[in-house]
Amino acid sequence: MASAPAAAPGTAARWRVWPLYAAGFTTAFGAHGIAANLGEFTQDRFASLLVLGALLAVYDGAEVLLKPLFGALADRVGARPVLLGGLLGFAAASAAFLLVSAAGAPGAALWLARLGQGAAASAFSPAASTLVARLSPRGGRGRAFGSYGFHKSLGYTLGPLLGGLLMALGGMAALFAVMAVLAFAVAVWAAAVVPAVPPLPRTRQTVLDLARRLGQGWFLRPTVALAAATAALSVGVGFLPVSGAAAGLGTVATGAAVSVLAACGALVQPLAGRALDAGRISAPAGLATGLLVTAAGLAAALIPGLAGVLLAAVAIGAGTGLITPVAFAVLAADAPEERMGQVMGSAELGRELGDAGGPLLVAGVATATALSGGFATLALLLALAPLMLVRWRLTARPDAPGGATDGAAGRGTRPAG
Known part of the structure; x- marks a missing residue:
């Protein structure tokens, strides 16, 4: 070609x-x-x-x-x-x-x-x-x-x-x-x-260097948010139809709810990305708000009937739609340009683990209790996740090269090395 x-x-x-x-x-x-x-x-x-x-x-x-x-x-x-x-x-x-x-x-x-x-x-x-x-x-x-x-x-x-x-x-x-x-x-x-973008010169990196780099808050904060969002999305797609069927809803209604979830996620993502670029939201606020909205959506799934399914679909879709572009923009802003592919691949791995782990967690809890228990457990974890992000943010290394600091978009510090 x-x-x-x-x-x-x-x-x-x-x-x-x-x-x-x-x-x-x-x-x-x-x-x-x-x-x-x-x-x-x-x-x-x-x-x-x-x-x-x-x-x-x-x-x-x-x-x-x-x-x-x-x-x-x-x-x-x-x-x-x-x-x-x-x-x-x-x-x-x-x-x-x-x-x-x-x-x-x-x-x-x-x-x-x-x-x-x-x-x-x-x-x-x-x-x-x-x-x-x-x-x-x-x-x-x-x-x-x-x-x-x-x-x-x-x-x-x-x-x-x-x-x-x-x-x-x-x-x-x-x-x-x-x-x-x-x-x-x-x-x-x-x-x-698509134009060619030549690779940038890179210093030699050991496995220990990679582990240290990816163990820092600048990478963990957005990646954990991405994993949580993907976990909630998979749970919504997989288990909201089950919840709706248990409430007597037909396949058309539950299928429509899943479509609403996906549509909300698709529509919110461009809006969230533009708001981040314009400085109308900061990255920490965007991630925290997205996690809380998603948690609220999972909690709404506890409401019986069509109302609970639709509220859950809208909130989960909107919350995950807010998290995804903000998290990837943070990673792109803070990653070393010469290691961009490595960072993106590792972040995608985090998403895949969330994709698999969310349904497994909900299914496991639901087996021991009920499906409502599974929704409630994941909702609680997502509601607590912003506290973890704040802790990582407060303990982030301040000695990043290039003078990168939290700017108007609140993207955090760039990694060392």
């Missing part, structure tokens, strides 16, 4: 970043579009729910293991090659399903495709975040990540709907074919439009 001209950090025109938003949509659509329809595809092929659960987990498992590695690779060779390679890998993994399935092995095709898609998303997702940060001016990163999050939320929202439509039209083959074409088209678009 032809190489786009190089650009100095923060100087790229906005239209050159649009393929990165499309990459965010692709990974979200790929994750949820297939996951929401696996049950229908596997019900006549795999009798065990454990096998179905493993098929759902293999995509996220690959991301947990590989995102930090691909983030570090983006720092070494440049984020653009990792982005393009990941998108092409996603297209190849999707096409592999068609080939292997046509050869008479649909089960093996599904395992191979899900694993390959997860590994490929592990590459282009942190690379896209890195490029969003480095191609956006420092004062406009909130808006950039808000737009990136908006398009990713669209993928989460439309994935199950479009996936179900494609399944009805042509089965799982049609769904994987569309994903292959989508990923390849985004790769071509990115190759033609």
